[in-house]
Amino acid sequence: MKFAFIIHPIDLEDITKRIKPLRLFPGAMAEGIIRYLPVFKASEITGVRSPSAETEGWFIACPLTSRQMLGLPIDYVTRRIIEAGKLAERLGAEVVGLGAMTSVVGDAGITIANNLDIAVTSGNSYTVFTALEGACRAAEFMGINLGRAEVAVVGATGSIGSVCARILAPRAGGLILVARERHRLERVAHQILNDTGVVPRLTTDIRDALKGADVVVTVTAAVDTVIEPSYLKTGAVVCDVARPRDVSRRVAQVRPDVLVIEGGVVEVPGDVKFHYDFGFPPKTAYACMAETMILALENRAENFSLGRELTVEQVQEIGALGHKHGFKLAGWRSFERALSPSDLENVRSAADKKRS
Numbered sequence: 001m002k003f004a005f006i007i008h009p010i011d012l013e014d015i016t017k018r019i020k021p022l023r024l025f026p027g028a029m030a031e032g033i034i035r036y037l038p039v040f041k042a043s044e045i046t047g048v049r050s051p052s053a054e055t056e057g058w059f060i061a062c063p064l065t066s067r068q069m070l071g072l073p074i075d076y077v078t079r080r081i082i083e084a085g086k087l088a089e090r091l092g093a094e095v096v097g098l099g100a101m102t103s104v105v106g107d108a109g110i111t112i113a114n115n116l117d118i119a120v121t122s123g124n125s126y127t128v129f130t131a132l133e134g135a136c137r138a139a140e141f142m143g144i145n146l147g148r149a150e151v152a153v154v155g156a157t158g159s160i161g162s163v164c165a166r167i168l169a170p171r172a173g174g175l176i177l178v179a180r181e182r183h184r185l186e187r188v189a190h191q192i193l194n195d196t197g198v199v200p201r202l203t204t205d206i207r208d209a210l211k212g213a214d215v216v217v218t219v220t221a222a223v224d225t226v227i228e229p230s231y232l233k234t235g236a237v238v239c240d241v242a243r244p245r246d247v248s249r250r251v252a253q254v255r256p257d258v259l260v261i262e263g264g265v266v267e268v269p270g271d272v273k274f275h276y277d278f279g280f281p282p283k284t285a286y287a288c289m290a291e292t293m294i295l296a297l298e299n300r301a302e303n304f305s306l307g308r309e310l311t312v313e314q315v316q317e318i319g320a321l322g323h324k325h326g327f328k329l330a331g332w333r334s335f336e337r338a339l340s341p342s343d344l345e346n347v348r349s350a351a352d353k354k355r356s
Contacts, residue, residue, distance in 0.1 A: 001055060001094050001095070001296045001297075001299045001301065002055060002056055002057050002091075002092050002093050002094060002296060003055060003056075003057035003058075003093050003094070003095045003096065003097065003292045003293060003295070003296035004057050004058045004059070004060050004085075004087075004088030004091060004093035004095075004096045004097070004292075005045075005057065005058070005059055005060070005096065005097040005099055005288075005289050005292050006059075006060050006061075006062055006081060006084045006085065006088070006096060006097065006098055006099050006102050007042060007059050007060070007061055007062070007099045007100070007278070008061065008062045008063065008064055008065070008066075008069065008099065008100060008101065008102060009034070009063065009064075009065050009066075010065070010066050010100065010243060010244050011065055011066060011067070011244065012027055012030055012031055012065055014065070015034055015063065015065070016030065019034075022034065031065060031067075031068060034063045034064070034065070035063075035064065035068060035072070037063040038063075038083075039060060039061060039062050039063070039080065039083045039084040039087055040060070040061050040063075040087075041058055041059070041060060041061075041087065041091065042058075042059040042060065042061040042276055043058065043059045043274060043275040043276035044056070044057075044058055044275055045057045045058060045059065045272065045273070045274050045275070045276075046272070046273050046275075047270045047271040047272040047273050048268060048269070048270050048272050048293050048296075048297070049269060049270030049271065049272075050269045050270065050297050050324075050325035050326050051269075051325070051326060052297075052324075052325070053297040053298070053299075053325070054270065054297070055293060055296040055297050057093060057292070057293070057296065058088065058091055058093065059274070059276050060084045060085075060087050060088050060091075060096075061084070062080050062081055062083070062084040062102060064077060064080060066100065066101050066223055066243075066244050067223050069100075069101035069102070069104070069105055070101065070104075070105070070221070070223055074105060074106045077105050077106070078105060078106050078111055078112065081098070081102050081105070081112050082112055082115045082116065084096075084102075085112060085115070085116045085118070085120070086116065088116075088118065089116065089117055089118050093118055094118050094119065094296070094301040095118060095119040095120070095121065095292060095295050095296055095300070095301055096116070096118055096119070096120055096121075096292070097120075097121050097122070097123050097288060097289060097291065097292030098112065098120065098121070098122045098123065098288075099123070099286070099288060099289065100243045101221070101243075103122035103123065103124065103288070104158075104221045107307065107308075108122060108159055108306060108307050108308050109121075109122050109303075109305075109306040109307065110306050110307050113303050113306055118301065119295070119300070119301045119302050119303050119304070120303050120306060121291055121292055121295060121303065121304040121305045121306065122159070122288065122305045122306060123286070123287060123288025123289065123290070123291040123292060123305060124159055124160050124163075124288065124291075124305045124310055125163075125291060125304065125305040125310055125314040125315045125317075125318040126264070126266075126287045126288065126290055126291035126294065126305075126315075126318045126319065126322060127160060127241060127263065127264040127286070127287040127288050127291070128160055128163050128164055128167070128310065128315045129287070129315050129316075129318060129319035129322070130263065130264045130265070130266055130287040130290075130319075130322075130329060131160075131164070131217065131219075131239050131241045131263030131264045131287070132164060132167060132168065132217070132239075133319075133329060134239060134261055134263060134264075134265075134329055134332065135215060135217055135237060135239035135261070135263070136171075137329075138237045138239070138259055138261050138332065139214070139215050139237050141259075141344060141348070142235055142237055142259055142347075142348060142351065143235075143348070144214050144215060144235070144237065145173075146171055146172060146173070146215065147171065147172070147173055148173040149172060149173050149174075149214035149215050150172070150173060150174045150176065150212050150213050150214050150215075151168050151172035151173075151174065151175050151176070151213065151214065151215045151216075151217070152175075152176040152177075152178060152209050152210055152213035152215070152216045152217070153165045153168065153175070153176070153177055153178065153216075153217050153218075153219075154178045154179075154206060154209070154210075154216060154217070154218035154219070154220060154226065154227070154246065155178070155179060155218060155219040155220035155221070155242070155246075156177035156178055156179050156185060156188055157177075157179040157181065157184040157185060157187075157188055158179075158219060158220070158221060158308070159307065159308045159309065159310050160219045160241060160310070161179070161217075161219045161220075162188045162191075162308075162309075162310070163310040163311070163312060163315060164217050164219065164241075165177055165188060165192060165200065166188075166191065166192055166195060166196070166312055167312055167315065168217070169192045169195075169196045169198040169200065170196045170198060172215075174201070175192075175198060175200040175201070176200060176201045176202075176203065176209045176213060177189060177200045177201070177202050177203075178203055178204070178205075178206050178209045178210075179204065180204055181204070182202065182204055185202040185203075185204070186202065189202055206226060206227065206231065207230075207231050210227065210231040210232055210233070210236075211231065211233060212233060213232075213233060213236060214233065214235070214236055214237070215236065215237045215238075215239075216232070216236060216237070216238040216239065217239045217241065217263070218238065218239070218240050218241065218242060218246040218247065219241040219242050219246070219263070220242055220246050221242070222242070222244075222246060223244060224244075225244075225245060225246060225247060225248040225249075226246050227240075227246050227247045227248060227251070228248050228250065228251070229248065229250050229251045229253075229254045229255045229258075232251065232255060232258050233258075234257045234258070234351055234354045234355055235257060235258070235351035235352075235354075235355060236258050236259070237258075237259045237261070238251075238258060238259070238260045238261070239261050239262075239263045240260060240261070240262055240263060241262075241263030241264055243286075245262075245335075247260050249335055252334065252335050256346065256347060256350040257347065257350040257351040257353075257354045258347070258351070259334075259344070259347045259348075259351075260334050260335070261332045261333065261334055261339070262332075262333045262334065262335075262336075263287075264286055264287030264288065265280070265284060265285075265286060265287070265329070265330050265331075265333050266284065266285060266286075266287050266290045266322070266327050266328060266329060266330050267283055267284055267327065267328050267329070267330040268283050268284065268285050268290060268293065268327065269325060269326035269327060271283075272285075279336050280333075281330075281338065283330075284330040290322065290327050291304070291305065291318055291322075293327075294318060294321050294322050294325055294327065297325050298321060298325075304318070305318075332344070
């Protein structure tokens, strides 16, 4: 069974470095031009091979930036994503994954699935699984006992954020939920209380929430960064699952005592060739891409991880299937580069020094 995965430029620079003539135009004009570019096959993906199955697929490009995905009329953006899905159908894919903002707009993939004749997934369940696995390992490395730690989930009312909060609630010493709308936070908190007996703290003030947080999982749908260097506690672990990123690059420049990792980066089994440079080392991909591959390897042409409500059961199921097929965390990355053992030791040493 074959798959496809829909990608799009995160920002204008992401597309002008590939289509160089666009650099000749002012930013707003260049964005206006790319809005009318057709969807296209960006590359063929080969060599995805697990112990029990193999698959291949395609990257399909929908040429709208993150800002356009969120700022243009929803009907227009949805129609462009459906066009990309239709191209995936014509190429022979039986399941298509929604990358970055394509999984956020509108009703989070439901309308897109209703307009395609192939299965659709956002990849969010495996993103959650790998992000939490990475955050927990990073906390252990930094000497943080999760059972006693203050854990903050930023963007806790979204599909990824809310299921992260539900999974972390019984594991954390204390849980803080952060989002822009108080009434939506209250709904998530009520569900957590019913499921786990845990009463999380709620706030719309991100700076206040993070000042005491030992571990932060952040997954907003914001176009611009929302976490600045001064917000974070010494020795904190921040798992940034969002694309575009939630954490300001200034954190890497001025806070050597904080460990920021990218959420959901995995090693793909087999001799995989993406034939497309999205900034990762060979054989590694975002977990949302990997979820699409896992479903193809399982021959499961069914919708998965759609809408605003993911379940804990979905996360556990796709995590087990990923393990079965040989997908695993690909080490830690921070701001688009791999962290070496010496990088990690430097962060831990800086935190210890600042605390002493």
